[in-house]
Amino acid sequence: MERKRAKSGEIRLTEVAKLAGVSPITASRFFRNPEALSPSKRERVASAAKELGYVPNLAARALASQRTEVIGVLIPSLTNNVFSDVLRGIYDASEGSRYSIQLANTRYSILQEEQLLRLFQAQKPAGLIVTGIDQTAESRAVLEAMNCPMVQIMEIGPAPVDMMVGFSHQDAEFAAVSHLVAQGFQRIGFVGAQMDPRMQRRFGGYRDAMKAAALFDPRLIMTTPVPTSITLGGTLFADLLSKAPDIDAVSCGNDDLALGVLFECQRRQLSVPEDMAIVGFNDLEFMASAVPPLTSVRTNRYEMGRSAVTMVLAAIAGNHPPEPVVDLGFQLMIRESSSPRRA
Amino acid sequence: MERKRAKSGEIRLTEVAKLAGVSPITASRFFRNPEALSPSKRERVASAAKELGYVPNLAARALASQRTEVIGVLIPSLTNNVFSDVLRGIYDASEGSRYSIQLANTRYSILQEEQLLRLFQAQKPAGLIVTGIDQTAESRAVLEAMNCPMVQIMEIGPAPVDMMVGFSHQDAEFAAVSHLVAQGFQRIGFVGAQMDPRMQRRFGGYRDAMKAAALFDPRLIMTTPVPTSITLGGTLFADLLSKAPDIDAVSCGNDDLALGVLFECQRRQLSVPEDMAIVGFNDLEFMASAVPPLTSVRTNRYEMGRSAVTMVLAAIAGNHPPEPVVDLGFQLMIRESSSPRRA
DNA sequence: CACGCAAAAGGTAGCGCTACCATTTTTTGC
DNA sequence: GCAAAAAATGGTAGCGCTACCTTTTGCGTG
Structure with missing residues (x-):
């Protein structure tokens, strides 16, 4: 009669303990460390x-355990x-651990990121995985205040908040474009969309490779901030062709654009790679089953997710990795779409 | 000195209230209902x-508010x-509400689903959105016990746990195959992978449409439980061709397979649709930018996510929709890949 | 200017669990 | 066989917040 607050009506640990004939704290231990x-x-508690x-x-x-x-x-x-x-890598690696994701x-919004970080902060997660290295100063402050293991993924850079696992987008794109150059292509276009920081750095790789080969020409570049899509790849390429009809190859900021x-x-009856070489990214x-198969830069995305979780779990367990920045590299997958130009 | 437990060192509501010169409960109200x-x-609390x-x-x-x-x-x-x-629909619709997703x-595992539902149960979410209508009895029991608004999405069926928003996969596939029949195709194959319940129902639509046209032949069917992929579509189609070389059209359980x-x-120099018509699903x-553009069944996926969240939010607010099952239907997008067979 | 009423603010007591000891029981070593 | 160490168990007191109720304040009215 003196109850101040409606009980939720659900079974509590105390009830379990009573039925099992043990103290609540023993029952509590059963769930944490049987x-x-x-x-x-x-047996009785179970x-x-x-x-x-x-x-x-x-x-x-x-609330009680502060984590x-x-x-x-x-x-x-x-x-x-x-x-x-x-x-997929993240979920696979977290499977079997007691941690849930x-x-x-x-949505590519830096403000949204700040807001979500604050939400995470209020939830006190045991670990954190964030994409990229372009957090705002504000976000970085929150990250540093959170005091939990944290991995930045997708890229690598000089100043990790805690840990990092990724690869250099710039080096990868540099390798892709250098490959086209080595195959004998000269008028190599660049098509890019959703010009987020990662795409920007890929563009940097293209620019450096073209400059290194003395082939750089701003007219070969066609980019847009619009989100990427397969259809957009066609549109941008059409625009590029009208601006620079003499291009013999295209390096695409990602695979959707390449497709x-x-x-x-195919629509214009340009044969690949005879009339136009194509390379993608990711x-x-x-890419392998297209006709012809398309050359691309393989990025170890699944492994990136796996490693990130593994590193976080290790750090939670007290084993911070000795080397906080892991470079997973990339592989250039050379296929028919970039076969050497017949001279 | 008598502290039993280390304080977390973080700012609490009490501290804020003290600085603002109000009682903790007033500060609490500020955050919930300014x-x-x-x-x-x-102003002071802020x-x-x-x-x-x-x-x-x-x-x-x-813990204190029980939600x-x-x-x-x-x-x-x-x-x-x-x-x-x-x-995307789910995130867009939840934006601006106070609820987070x-x-x-x-991973298509019914056991995993049960486990995750139990995890959700322990978290007492304000609402729930689950995929499909094929929960185990166990899962259904948990869902019913959870006592929060809930929407099953992707399909519709007779006995919603609470609410549903989706469409009939069987009717949609029936429409796609009937379209091929109407275009004059006769030996219409079916290619399916990842034979989950939704894919099974699509297959049911194929079977019914073929039987209705007296064209059903089990040799025209090629399915596998393996997860779907674009590459797999090519493999299955190759297998189907060797089993039934005379097919003149293929209905694919999804768009990846169709591509x-x-x-x-293209690899076999079969021209589409002259030698082979193709329809996909989703x-x-x-599909629209492929060469030739591929016919498919448009499903209102974005809208499905949006509606699900809208319905959950309405129900949380006390306005359960009068009609708990919403059929979002589908549209047959007829493109060049299923152009009429030349007689 | 007292009165009544609504709005604003505050006091108290948990929500269900676990940290931190203290205590009891069991095992071990000589 | 006994003390010492180790393992198992229990009691108490919060974790930081909000529900519930009471008290105070502001304000129009007869």
Whole structure:
């Protein structure tokens, strides 16, 4: 009668403990570290919990223990296939650990990122995985204040907040364009969309490679801030052709654009690679099965997700890796679409 | 000196209240319902919170208030483009509401789904969005016990746990195959992968349409439980051709397979649609830009995500929709790949 | 100017769990 | 066989916030 607050009506740990004939704290231990109990009590608590259908209250647990078993993941897009591979690696690596993944989507917005970071901060995750190295000063301050293991993925750079795993987009694109140069192509165009920092750095690789070969010409460049798509690849390529009809190859900022370019070539009866060589970036699954197969830069996205989680888990367990920055590199996958130019 | 437990060292609401010169409960109200404060106190609390860099403790809030502001989302795959559109709709619709999305990935595993549901149950989400209508009895029991608004998406069926928004995969595939029949194709193959329940129902639509036209022949069918991919589409199509060389059209269980089939046709110098008609399912972005453009069944995935969130939010606010099952339908996008057969 | 009423603000007591000891029981070594 | 060490178990007191209720304040009215 004197109850001040309506009970939730759900089974609590105390009820389980009572049925099992142990103290609440023993029951609590059962859920966190069953080995600490004697086999008989362990058995009793297990069956009591099952009988009552006990579901632990995570909020209470988090409040009392001052921590959670959540790893926060911040990525800029769910639509982009690149991230789905990373996520697969993340989910696979977290499987079997007690940690669950909390995913948030910044939609390429730096402000959204700040906001989501603050939300994560309020949740006190055990670890954090964030995309890229271009956080705002504000975001970086939040990250540093969060005091949990953290990995920046997709890129590598000089000043990790904590850890990093990625590769150099600039070097990768440099390698792709240098390959085209080595194959004998001269008027090599660049098609780019969604000019986020990673795409910018890829463009930097293109620019450097072209300058190194004394082939750089701003008229060969066609970019847009619009989000990437296959259709857009065709459009940009068409625009590029009208600006520079003499191009003999195109380096695409990503594979979607490359496929769009291929379709546009088919529409215009341009044969690939005889009339137009194509290289992409990321080596998504369709690149190898396209006709002709398309050259691309393979990036180790799945492995990136896996490593990030592994590093976070190790750090949570107290084993911070000795080398905080891991370069996963890339592989140039040379296929028919960049076969040497017949002289 | 008598402290039993180390304080977390973080700013608490009490500190903010003290600095603002109000009681803790008033400060609490500021964060939940600022309008309830007089303008002067509102101002004072706001600046105190800012000055101290206060971050609310969500665990404590959830424990005290017995609820969270999280909508749980359970999907079977992050790799499949179909779901990324749904997710985009979900994120867009939740934007601006106070609710945040907690995403979990079942990886097409029913057991994983059960486990994740139990995790959600422990978190007491304010609402839930789950994929499909094929939950285990166990999962369904958990769903029913959760006592929060819930939408099943992607399909519609007779017995919603709470609400549903989707369309009939069987009817959609029936329409696609009937279209091929109407165009004059007779030996229409079916290529399917990842034979989950949704794919099974699509196959049912194919079977019914073929039987209705007296064209059904089990030799025209090529399916595999292997996860879907573009490459796989080519492989399955090649297998199908060796089993039934006389086919004149293929209906593909999804668009990735359809693109794989197109590439395989290009490799074999089969012209589409003259030698081989192709239809896909979902109408992903690349279908319209392929050469030739590929016919597909457009499914309203983005809208599905949006509607699901809208319905959950309405239900949380107490306005359960009068009609719990929403059929978003589909549109047959007829393109060149299924142009009428020349007699 | 007292009165009533609504709006604003505050006091108190948990929400369900676990940290931190203290205590009891069991095992081990000689 | 006994002391010492180790393992298992229990009691108490919060974690930081909000629900519930009470008290105070502001303001129009007879």
